[in-house]
Amino acid sequence: MGRPTMNDVARRAGVSLKTVSRVVNGETTVDPALATRVRAAVAELGYRPNLGATMLRRSDWRTGTIGLLLTDAGDPFSAILHRAVEDEAHPRGVHVMTGSLDENPDRERELATAFARRHTDGLILAPAAADQGYLSHELHPGTPVVFVDRPATGYRADTVVATNRSGAASATRHLIAHGHRRIAFLGAAPRIATARSRRQGYRDAMREAGLPTCEAVDPGPRSPAVTTALLALAEPPTALLTTHHRITVGALRALRHAGLHRRIALVAFGDLPLADLLEPAITVVAQDPAAMGRAAARALFERLDGHDGEPREITIPTTLIPRGSGELTA
């Protein structure tokens, strides 16, 4: 009733089970005439080897699958990173299982465990939880992990991160160089590591210039509310540094709504698809999610190929792209 097995093929071809196995696995010690008969039977029955049984017998636990846990598979940053990982995996015959974490620590743990149970050969993880110590229990020993976008706590492994701190600092300096003194920082919740680093970079540059800081945390998705509140201050900022895709979009809408988009300077952390076509075009500190994905996948495959050195931290540089919005003067 189910799929045909090797036994069915063997019966049909009038040979033994083992001979079918040999033919299927391309062993050379089979009589060409028999091999032909076997192949014919395979084709007629539509036989396909049962991967589960093969793995079980071989105790070769490579499934040709890696797990990829991202913030949100639908968000452009994650999507491009995902695609880059896939492009590294495909030539190796490896497939990618993905999961979205939505900044939810429980979901991180749940999905990491589920993927381990499915025997993914390796895991690329953008941490959402505060601690990744649980991985030691859950992962099969020897399963390599690479952290991407954010560093991990409680588990040592290769890590790929952007130059968040220096990137945010250079964005801030850029605004300072254009005469701004009241520069507001709009960031995500500080429990997110990248949000902390970017805030730190902002503080570095502001302290360097002897300027007071002004920081706001985004409450929800794409909300223009924070920006609107900032603009309502007695002495509103003359420049904004937005450090998250959703926050940037919210701020752009708020500025446009207030008619201030040509007055208040803005530098965004992370590039936006049509940023160059807006008026003014948006100055960004571009991350390179494709490079991050490539680097993470390569590091993972090196480990899978047996590399066994100390965990590395791979840094992907950010690039300041002046386009107009960051060059508005105070």
Added chain:
Amino acid sequence: MGRPTMNDVARRAGVSLKTVSRVVNGETTVDPALATRVRAAVAELGYRPNLGATMLRRSDWRTGTIGLLLTDAGDPFSAILHRAVEDEAHPRGVHVMTGSLDENPDRERELATAFARRHTDGLILAPAAADQGYLSHELHPGTPVVFVDRPATGYRADTVVATNRSGAASATRHLIAHGHRRIAFLGAAPRIATARSRRQGYRDAMREAGLPTCEAVDPGPRSPAVTTALLALAEPPTALLTTHHRITVGALRALRHAGLHRRIALVAFGDLPLADLLEPAITVVAQDPAAMGRAAARALFERLDGHDGEPREITIPTTLIPRGSGELTA
């Protein structure tokens, strides 16, 4: 050396293999004292059941995994659709494996086969190949398939598509209603089914109005070349209908470069992230990739739950969103 097995747990707890199996599977016919000892041994050894062996024995081929083959996991349409599928799958404890096809028929076949071999419980596929007949041989019998975004040929299954033809027609009529007579259609290669439908919708509306058609096919990624060539015609079009994300972006760049973005009307098929913030804001026929993903996933899970009716065609409506660029007059 490898992971501990049930036998290891049994030895450690001083019970039989089968008793461990019973405890692990939550059967009630076990002495509580023994069950406690078994659970302790499981915890101490870090035992995790081997999913492959379980499946083999149970001949219950549900892996709790579905395959999702999309045009390009990095592209916003695919990414949002992917995320919607994941959101339907997650509450069911199902995980998603993805692959990008890049309009490559060989890759479609290769990945579909690979996923079938891995026993994904079902497959959601945005066809790239001209014919999906191969699925009959490759898929395990009973594995449901849902086609999404594009209809399939040679294999009958549920299909989720947008109202491509009527959407393109209404976009064209919208431009005609704003006084345009020379309206150019910019589409993808006609071997892509959605490209054909949209062209058909354009032709419907133009014929209806007794207007001559002007069609161009996009040669490559994000190329502004086609648009530039159109604008160089003796009698250039006064309006453009762009029917693919990449083509829209190329056209926007070309119009901007030529300084004609406030003169030549444009309606785009498929929404763009910052379309409302451009000047003029871009009028679009919005697709709803999230709704398409949800519908496809739901159809798949219905089949997995045993629904056995005729293949359905589910149509997700498109919405014309006037924002400015499509209301420029001739």
Added chain:
DNA sequence: GAATAGAGAGACAACGTTGTCTTGCAGTAG
């Protein structure tokens, strides 16, 4: 023509788990 080597093909066990059958034992009724 007999002994030997080599190659092709089959028998058998095993991978880690679960379904079925059997065993052992306590408790109850006659």
Added chain:
DNA sequence: CTACTGCAAGACAACGTTGTCTCTCTATTC
């Protein structure tokens, strides 16, 4: 005290495949 019931726990086989061992047959050598 014996026979029976019921339940917990173990023995065993099986899922579909591959590694190892053994067997048979042909070709080669003296």
